Amino acid sequence: MTITISERRTSGGGRRRDELAAFLRSRRERITPEDVGLPPAPRRRTPGLRREEVAQLAGVGVTWYTWLEQGRPINVSTQVLDAIATTLRLDPVEREHLYRLSEVAVPPEPDVASALTEDVRTILAGLGPMPAVVANARSDALFWNDAYAALFPAVTEAPDGERNSMWQFFTLPPCCNPCVNLDEQVAESVAMFRYRYVRHRDDPEFQRLVQRLVDASPRFEKLWRTQDVAVPKPCQKDFLYPRVGKVATRTTSFDLSVRPGTRMVVYTFVDEASRANFARLLADPSLARPDHAH
Numbered sequence: 001m002t003i004t005i006s007e008r009r010t011s012g013g014g015r016r017r018d019e020l021a022a023f024l025r026s027r028r029e030r031i032t033p034e035d036v037g038l039p040p041a042p043r044r045r046t047p048g049l050r051r052e053e054v055a056q057l058a059g060v061g062v063t064w065y066t067w068l069e070q071g072r073p074i075n076v077s078t079q080v081l082d083a084i085a086t087t088l089r090l091d092p093v094e095r096e097h098l099y100r101l102s103e104v105a106v107p108p109e110p111d112v113a114s115a116l117t118e119d120v121r122t123i124l125a126g127l128g129p130m131p132a133v134v135a136n137a138r139s140d141a142l143f144w145n146d147a148y149a150a151l152f153p154a155v156t157e158a159p160d161g162e163r164n165s166m167w168q169f170f171t172l173p174p175c176c177n178p179c180v181n182l183d184e185q186v187a188e189s190v191a192m193f194r195y196r197y198v199r200h201r202d203d204p205e206f207q208r209l210v211q212r213l214v215d216a217s218p219r220f221e222k223l224w225r226t227q228d229v230a231v232p233k234p235c236q237k238d239f240l241y242p243r244v245g246k247v248a249t250r251t252t253s254f255d256l257s258v259r260p261g262t263r264m265v266v267y268t269f270v271d272e273a274s275r276a277n278f279a280r281l282l283a284d285p286s287l288a289r290p291d292h293a294h
Helices: 005-029 051-058 062-069 078-087 092-101 118-126 146-151 165-171 182-198 204-216 218-224 272-283
Strands: 132-135 141-144 235-241 245-255 263-269
Touching: 005 062, 005 092, 051 062, 051 078, 078 092, 118 132, 118 141, 118 263, 132 146, 141 146, 146 263, 146 272, 165 182, 165 204, 165 218, 182 218, 182 235, 204 218, 245 272, 263 272
Parallel strands: none
Antiparallel strands: 132 141, 132 263, 235 245, 245 263
């Protein structure tokens, strides 16, 4: 049997609502009346809370909540989902899952930096002399080791809101931008940036960053309008510091489980000359700083 486009959409929406219904039931059934301060009921046909109890605790109508749990195609607001998530005692991952199943914009992500484990920080520090940074999906630098700070002080010494590799690559004046193969990498970098953006399009901070880049950089705006998208992959980034020489690197990213989109980016040197030049830079990080100001 041939399925039309509209039927595919209906089928997909039906599967999503079925998953939403099953998820809500499973979360409701794991909570006892005593957990939420209700008197225990002597005879219950099903474990956990009743639908009417969830509705009462969340401050929503019993009929409306019943329809939601039955997977009916009804509209739902952020405020209502928040109330239900609180009532069902959902953790951050479960709350995000509820939002996505409900097709509602996911709330802003919690502070990723505070969630990084000590093990991740130890690994980051131990990677020296290879530069390494922990970044989020927006390419904000969250934590880095001394080698990364020596390689790219424009990022690590930037003020809040500008400690972002995409921002620095596209807004630094050419005389102060150490990335010398930007012309080769820029189109693919924007395409990979869009790949991450699409997966976090509900993040208002991501939306603001894109708009700031569009406003600040004609080159970024032109590339952004192409709508090109590419899966993130290792790429070569070549840095040139007049007082040190060229440092050619390859970047490799490792996803971290602390939050979707959070990754550790490690820079490896492509040749011995780059390794030697970087050793001089690491010994004296001031050699990377421009000899002038704007």
